Amino acid sequence: xxxxxxxxxxxxxxxxxxxxxxxxxxxxxxxxxxxxxxxxxxxxxxxxxxxxxxxxxxxxxxxxxxxxxxxxxxxxxxxxxxxxxxxxxxxxxxxxxxxxxxxxxxxxxxxxxxxxxxxxxxxxxxxxxxxxxxxxxxxxxxxxxxxxxxxxxxxxxxxxxxxxxxxxxxxxxxxxxxxxxxxxxxxxxxxxxxxxxxxxxxxxxxxxxxxxxxxxxxxxxxxxxxxxxxxxxxxxxxxxxxxxxxxxxxxxxxxxxxxxxxxxxxxxxxxxx
Numbered sequence: 001x002x003x004x005x006x007x008x009x010x011x012x013x014x015x016x017x018x019x020x021x022x023x024x025x026x027x028x029x030x031x032x033x034x035x036x037x038x039x040x041x042x043x044x045x046x047x048x049x050x051x052x053x054x055x056x057x058x059x060x061x062x063x064x065x066x067x068x069x070x071x072x073x074x075x076x077x078x079x080x081x082x083x084x085x086x087x088x089x090x091x092x093x094x095x096x097x098x099x100x101x102x103x104x105x106x107x108x109x110x111x112x113x114x115x116x117x118x119x120x121x122x123x124x125x126x127x128x129x130x131x132x133x134x135x136x137x138x139x140x141x142x143x144x145x146x147x148x149x150x151x152x153x154x155x156x157x158x159x160x161x162x163x164x165x166x167x168x169x170x171x172x173x174x175x176x177x178x179x180x181x182x183x184x185x186x187x188x189x190x191x192x193x194x195x196x197x198x199x200x201x202x203x204x205x206x207x208x209x210x211x212x213x214x215x216x217x218x219x220x221x222x223x224x225x226x227x228x229x230x231x232x233x234x235x236x237x238x239x240x241x242x243x244x245x246x247x248x249x250x251x252x253x254x255x256x257x258x259x260x261x262x263x264x265x266x267x268x269x270x271x272x273x
Contacts, residue, residue, distance in 0.1 A: 010026070010028070010251060027255070027258065028251075029205060029251075029254055032071075035071050035072045038071040039070060039071055039072065040091070042068045042069075042070075042071060042078065042129075042206065043068075043078055043091040043094050044091045044271070044272055045068070045205070045206035045207060045261075046066060046067075046068045046078055046080075046091070046094060046130075046206050047089050047090055047091040047093070047094065047271040047272070048206075048261055048264050048265055048268075048271055049066050049130075049132065049206050049207075049209075049210040050066060050080055050086040050087075050089040051086065051087060051089065051264045051268050051271050052210060052214070052260055052264050053066070053086045053132075053134055053210070053213075054085065054086030054087035055087070055264065056136075056214065056217075057136075057137070058086070058134040058135070058136040058213075058217070059085070059086050059087075059134070060134070060135035060136075062082060062083045062111065063113075063134065063135045064086070064133060064134035064135055065079055065080055065111055065113075065114035065117075065118065065132075065133055065134075066079070066080065066130065066131070066132045066133075066206065066209065066210065067079045067114070067118040067122070067130060067131050067132075068129060068130040068206050069122065069129050069130070070096060074122075074126070075098055075099050076096055076097065076098050076099075076104060077096070077097060077099075077118060077119075077122060078094045078095070078096050079094065079095060079096075079097060079110060079111075079114050079115075079118065080093075080094065080095075080111075080114075081093055081094070081095050081106065081108035081109070081110070082108060082109045082110055082111040082114075083108075083109075084108070089271070090270060090271050090272070090273045091271065091272055091273065092273055093106075093108075094106065095107075095108060095110055097110050097115060097119075099119040099122070099123060100119075101115045101119070112174055113172055113173045113174065116173050116174060116175065116176055116178065116179040117131075117133060117173050117179050117182055117200070118131050118133075118179075119176070119179060120176065120179030120180045120182065120183040121179070121182065121183045121186060121200070121202065123180075123183065124180070124183030124184065124186065125183065125186065125188075125202055127204065128202035128203065128204070128209075129203065129204050129205055129206070129209075130202065130203050130204075130205060130206040130208070130209040130210075131200065131201070131202045131203075131209055132200065132201050132202075132203075132209045132210055132212075132213040133194075133198065133199065133200040133201075133213075134198060134199070134213065135197075135198045136198060136199065136213075136217045137217075138217055138218075138220040138221035138224060139193075139198045139199035139216065139217050139220050140197070140198050141220070141224060142193070142220035142221075142223065142224055143193050143194055143195050143196055143197055143198055143199070144195070144196055146165070146167055146195050147165075148163060148165055148193065149163065149193075149216070149219055149220065149223060150223060150232060150234055151234055151235040151237075151240035151243075152222070152223060152226055152232040152233070152234060152235065153219065153222055153235075154243055154247065155215050155218065155219055155222075155247065156219040156222065156223070157235060157239075157240045157243035157244050157247060157248065158190075158212070158215060158219075158243075158244055158247045158248035158252075158253075159190070159191055159212075159216060159219065159244075159248070160235075160237075160240040160241065160243070160244045160248075161240075161241070161244075162189045162190050162191070162244060162248060163189045163190065163191040163192060163193065163216075164185045164186050164187050164189050164191070164192040164193070165185060165192065165193050165195065166181065166182050166185035166186075166192055166193070166194045166195060166197075167185075167195045168181060168195075169194070169195050169196040169197055182194065182200070186200065186202065190202060190203065190212050190248070190253075191212055191213075191216055199213060199216050199217060199220070201213040201216060203250065203253055203254075204250045204254070205250075205254050207253070207254045207257035207258070207261060208250055208253035208254045208257065209253075210257055210260075211253045211254070211256050211257035211260070212253055214257075214260070215256070
C-alpha cells in the first residue's frame with residue numbers, strides 16, 4: 001500500500017512551501033507491502049510516462065523508449081513494445097526483458113536500440129530505477145551543437161554540472177559496446193546529451209526520469225531561442241549550484257512530475273488496463 005503523506009515538507013523542498021497549518025500534508029513517494037503491488041505501480045507509471053511523451057510530441061516513428069527495473073529482479077526491466085504508439089500504450093502492453101535481451105514476458109518484439117542503450121545504462125547505474133530516451137525536436141536540434149546546457153534559467157540549473165555529453169555518434173545504436181560508452185558518458189549524472197541523436201535521462205522513479213526529460217527538452221528549446229536572439233547571460237556558478245540543490249534533487253524531480261501524472265491519469269484512464 002501507499003504510505004500516508006508526510007506531515008511536514010521535506011527539508012529539500014521546504015523553501016518552496018508556505019506555512020503548513022496542522023492537518024496539511026505533503027505527498028511523498030509511495031512504499032509497498034509486496035513486490036506485486038510495486039510492480040503494478042511501476043508499470044502504471046511507465047504507461048503514464050509513455051502517454052505523456054505522446055502528448056508532448058516526443059515520438060518520431062518507432063524511436064524512443066522508457067524503461068523501469070522490475071522490483072523483484074533489478075536485472076530485468078519493463079519497456080515499450082517495438083512499434084507501438086506512445087499514445088496507446090497500456091500497462092498490460094509492456095514487455096519484460098533481461099540485460100541479455102531475452103524476452104521474459106510479452107508477445108511483441110523489443111527495439112534493439114532500447115535493449116542496447118538501456119541495458120548498459122542500467123548496468124552502469126545501479127541507482128537508476130528508470131531511464132528515458134526519445135528523439136524530441138529541440139533535444140535533437142541542441143544535440144547537434146555538441147555542447148552542454150548553460151545555466152541561463154532557473155530550470156536549466158537542475159542540470160548544471162549534472163549532465164554529460166556523448167560525442168561519438170556511430171549510427172543507430174545496435175552495438176552493446178556503444179551502449180557501454182553511453183553509460184560511461186552519463187556517469188553519475190541525471191542526464192546525457194547524445195550528440196546528433198537526442199537526450200537521455202535517469203531517475204530513482206519513472207516520474208523523476210520523465211520529468212527530467214520534459215524539462216531538459218524545454219531547456220534545450222530555451223537555450224536555442226536565447227542563442228538565436230543574442231548572447232545569453234549565464235547564472236554564476238555559486239547561484240547555479242544552490243539552485244540545482246533546490247530544483248534538481250530526486251525528490252524535486254518526482255514531485256514536479258505530479259501535476260503531469262494527475263493530468264494524464266485523469267484524461268487517459270485506459271492506461272491502467
